[in-house]
Amino acid sequence: MPYPHVIRLRGPWQFEPLARATLDADGQITDNSADLPPAGRATVPEDWGERLGNGFRGRARYRRAFNPPATLDPHERLWLVVEGVDAFGHVSVNGTRLGTIDGYALRRGFEVTQLVGPRNEIELEIELPAELPGVKQALRPGRERLPGGPIGEVRLEVRxxxxxxxxxxxxxxxxxxxxxxxxxxxxxxxxxxxxxxxxxxxxxxxxxxxxxxxxxxxxxxxxxxxxxxxxxxxxxxxxxxxxxxxxxxxxxxxxxxRGSVANAGTSLAEQILPDAAYQEFDRNGRTVIQRLPLEWAEPVCSRLAHHPSVVGWSALAGQLPPPADCYGRPWLESG
Structure with a gap:
């Protein structure tokens, strides 16, 4: 068997809104657990707009039962991989918290070999905070007006x-x-x-x-x-x-x-997209400049480096781009 062996966990998932973030008259943000949308079933990846509303700000829990591979050889290990959640969240398996997901394009992997049994449950608790004027917002490049949720793939990997x-x-x-x-x-x-x-x-x-x-x-x-x-x-x-x-x-x-490519016709990718989108750009001969926060530069740029359609990087507005190239591409001034 080639490694890693991938088992995608698309559905069904159970979702439950936990709290709505509201801005009070005194300018404070509070969590309100009253009058929430109903719980239900979901498929991951997706945003929560259709189920909780495009304007929902707050916390929601996504849960899914899963069975592990029937047997693991002594040299094999089981990993849980989450491609990202919007805006951020926590990951647990069978009640044990594994760690945080800090952004929608920031993949995390966790070894769960010793945590799984015959019956298991993954839990994602995801938060999209309310916007507060004058306060730094969660990093969501290109998704500032879009719903949050588990927008990245969740999968098991036998390694x-x-x-x-x-x-x-x-x-x-x-x-x-x-x-x-x-x-x-x-x-x-x-x-x-x-x-x-x-x-x-x-x-x-x-x-x-x-x-x-x-x-x-x-x-x-x-x-x-x-x-x-x-x-x-x-x-x-x-x-x-x-x-x-x-x-x-x-x-x-x-x-x-990568051959020499003229900048004419190059578009700016405001959002960091799933890998399949860049594969399509590669096949169609479409060039893009990827906008991203400098805080995400290393994990995102390294993941996209093999795509010849990506010809440059652009920092977010207000961020000074580094002088050095990153994986063979220049940093361009923010527009």
Whole structure:
């Protein structure tokens, strides 16, 4: 079985509004648990606009029962991954709080191997605060007028004890190869691990590394397609983590070398979108500049780095963009 093995938890979920955030006459925000919309069933990912109203500000709980895989081999671990909630929230499994989700584009993963039994329940408690004039608002780039809720995918992943996270793959228009940067995560291991990158039916890069180590590889890829808006051709790039020649983690990513692209016709992506949207931009030859808060730059830019359609970054209004490029793209002045 290739790792990770993914089990998506789309539905059915049960949702329950917990409190509505209201602005009192004295300018204070209070939680009001009276006269709330009814509880019901939901599918995740979604926003809560249809169920709680587009203007709902407050807290809601989403719960879902799930069964774990029938058996896990000794080298396998079970993880829960939440792609993001809007605006922020907490994640629990079987009553044990795992941690926080700090934004709609900030993925978190939690190992739950020892927490699950025959019958299990995931709980997401999500909050979208009321807006208070003069007070800094929760970061929601591009979603400031949209409903909140569990807008990111929730899934289980069966992994081995070792995997790569984060992983970023990118190129620059002047290069004929890919840069691959990541970190090996997992349990202590005396043996060396190897990162192997391949594409176009050949090995592009090989590096031996250790658990906990960061790595950066430059892989020559002159036979890979060069992506332009007129020729948006992609090819699969495979990254494997090996122990003794056995793959313990792998990913296949459609990408291309970045060609020179004119700025004409480039649009500004105000919202950070699901990965499928950028895959569509790649296939259609559409270029975008991604707007994002500087606080989210590393996790978001690394996740989008392999998409040739993303040609630059733009900080939020009032934020001074960094002088250095980020994953081969420039920071542009906020408009």
């Amino acid at each position: 081995t004890q070792w995997f790569l996270e984060p992983l970023a793959i990118w190129s620059t228009p002047a290069s004929d190869g890919f840069l691959i940067r990541g970190q090996v995560q997992g349990e202590p291991l005396a043996a060396a691990l190897a990162v192997v990158v391949s594409g176009c039916e050949r090995e592009i890069a090989y590096l031996e590394t250790q658990v906990g180590a960061w790595f950066e590889i430059l892989g020559p890829a002159t036979d890979f397609p060069v992506w332009t808006t007129h020729s948006p051709t992609l090819a699969p790039l495979e990254v494997k983590l090996l122990i003794g020649g056995m793959a313990v983690w792998q990913a296949v990513i459609d990408t291309a070398l």
